Amino acid sequence: MQTTIRIWIKRALLNLLLVALAGSLLRYKVLYSIPSVDYRNLMHAHSHFAFSGWVSLCLSVCIAGMLKLNENRFRHYQFSFWLLLIAAFGMLLSFPFGGYNIVSITFSTLSILASWHFAFIVWKDLGSADLPAAVVYWIKAALCFYMISAAGPFYLARLMVTGSPYQQWYIGSVYFFLHFQYNGWFAFAVTGLFMGMLYRKGISINSKTIFRLQFVACIPAFLLSTLWMKLPQWLYLIAVGGALLQVISMVLLLRVVWKEKTAIKQSFDKVPLLLCNLALLAYCIKTCMQALSVVPDLSYLAFGFRPVVIGYLHLVLLGFITFFLLGYVFQQDHLSLANGRPVPGIICFVTGVILNELFLFIQAIASIAGTNIPLINYFLFVAALLMLAGLIVLNYSQLNNNFFKYGISSKKQRGATASTS
Template sequence: MSLVLHRWIKLTLINLLIVAAIGVALRYKIAYSLPIVNQKHLLHGHSHFAFAGWISQAIMTLLVAYLAKQKGESILKKYRWLLYANVVTAYGMLVTFPFEGYGLFSITFSTLSIFVSYAFAIQYWKDLNTLETRYISHYWFKTALFCNVFSSLGAFSLAAMMAAKISHQNWFLAAEYFYLHFQYNGWFFFSCMGLIVAKLFNSSSPVILKRIYLLFAAAIIPAYFLSALWMDIPLWVYILVVLSAVAQIAGWGYMLALIKNKALSLNPLLTSTTKQLLTLSAIALSIKLLLQLGSTIPSLSTLTFGFRPIVIGYLHLVLLGVITIFILGYMFASGLISLNKKTGIGITIFVSGIIINELFLMVQGVTALNYFNVPYINEALLAAAVTMFTGLLLLNIGQKK
């Protein structure tokens, strides 16, 4: 691994640590008094930096690393300024959102972040087309790039409604969920699937891999309405939504069967730490897909979207349980993270914090259905946030050398 790439990986891990630190502050604000912090503004900074500074920055770096492996490390110079630009816009949002919420400077940085994603998508798409060998993983990458660009329609719709002072709540939610869906179910998920397919299967099983890709690709647009079932949608759209949920489960089932059939040949490629992380990510994804299918039942959909703890728990399941754990597992598998005693302890503590956090959020969500407040639940969630931060701090210290 080149020194340049190593530095970018270290930066993404530092960004993840910052995300966790803000998470601790947010949980402390809920459990105790912290008057100097505007909860809503800090939450915006937390979410925007988590998307741009951690996940998008990590994915961009890993995609560039894949390209460097195919074309040589000289390609890193071409993407250096795009990676720098994404970091600058991410830190701009981190600094401005907590102080002004949606204001001139924060909106400027978030808009520039979208334009950086456009430039990255165009450049990466062109470079993929120059590769002599076309793998199935490239379909995943291109769909991910498309979803990243497409998601910005939701962000610009929100901006337009705010500028026009339109206060229709359903329209706001529809635009917000549009952006979120094509980010975490599109850009994040398809990038991760492309990376794991490239890592394990690029030279084998083209038929079944193409089938898996087509099932997920066909479902991505109608699956948006899984996040918008509270709207009054036509029956034919609802049928497409159900079919998209089934298609994703079918595609994931094919993927699990493929991994099982090739388990013996995959064992030498993965360390025990990598296997454990990828297994946890796979379990989280399985839960997520089953929850999606369950949400197509109208009565369940009304309940889930009506209670904030359930929505937060679902988002954390996807962003932490599926995406973050996968990215860390992939970094371990690719030798991009040093595996030592501190790193091992750190990743164990961090993953434990994620599991504890999800369990507490689940308890909070289920009891909220009965309008019951669990004693000390906010303190427990703060403890989970501190646990995740502690694990990431050890993980970062383990990379110092």
């Protein structure tokens, strides 16, 4: 099964490359005219494919790998993976040419059905998995939020069909989906994988209190995404409470990780350790930004300036989730670090992500100050190209390791495989 896990992780990694390619095209579109490309439609394709084709697929495969399933049982999971992959590519190829239409909505719905199928089979197998209860709780909560997030797109579809004139409900539906994906499915699954990885290495972390705080905070924290709607005072106070619980949970997590820092450092390879540390840093920044958004003046800045929103979304998706997933798959040997070949690609990609966040921050400050930085979009395009280049190198570094099911490998390797079969 380990070989099959690696194949699916490499497919997900290739999808991340396609996400970066679409992102680079978006940055190019800002600078130069491409009449045949609609920016908004391409942005929808970019974001939907990032969620389904990269993050959700990679998280799903990693969770399945953590369960130590037999080959027969794993076939049920592969059905979910294929559904998700087909849906992701359907959205990638349909959104740019028609935006929200019957084709793209059909593939979007398919991705939701794939998530529900995956959640159902994982829930059944978690009961017999060789994992501590705390890890099981994190994964089950992630699956719950994964399914709950679907209410956002479904309600958005209803609004579009009925032609509702209330624009805030359209935006609210999108934020509902984003919140329960980012802060629910993504964040809880990442934490569960992290705790499970430590458990397999003999490092036991008591995360029950952290889990309870995060779980209780997740639902009211959605209100942090709706502060621009001028909520009643009692809903605002609930939002503040959710933000405070998230900060307390973050502090407790940092304490337990710091307590086990020596054991963790000794158990991790250098590259995965660096990526996980960067992910932890991004998680802390993300949590602090959410907490600061309860301040009315800062809330206005967060929702009133596009670079702030884009910077936050990329901080979570790239800095927190993607850095962790790359660190995880390398540490678990789902991707190979042999001979250090992926290292230049990782360095290039990480540099691109950091520069992207830096330039977005500068752009946001300039927008708030009412000024314009003429070359900032060129800098952002360069950062996007760095991420793309890093992922090209990273994917290339894995080519001699059975990239697809039937293998993209050297003639020498294929000959060796054939002689032993």
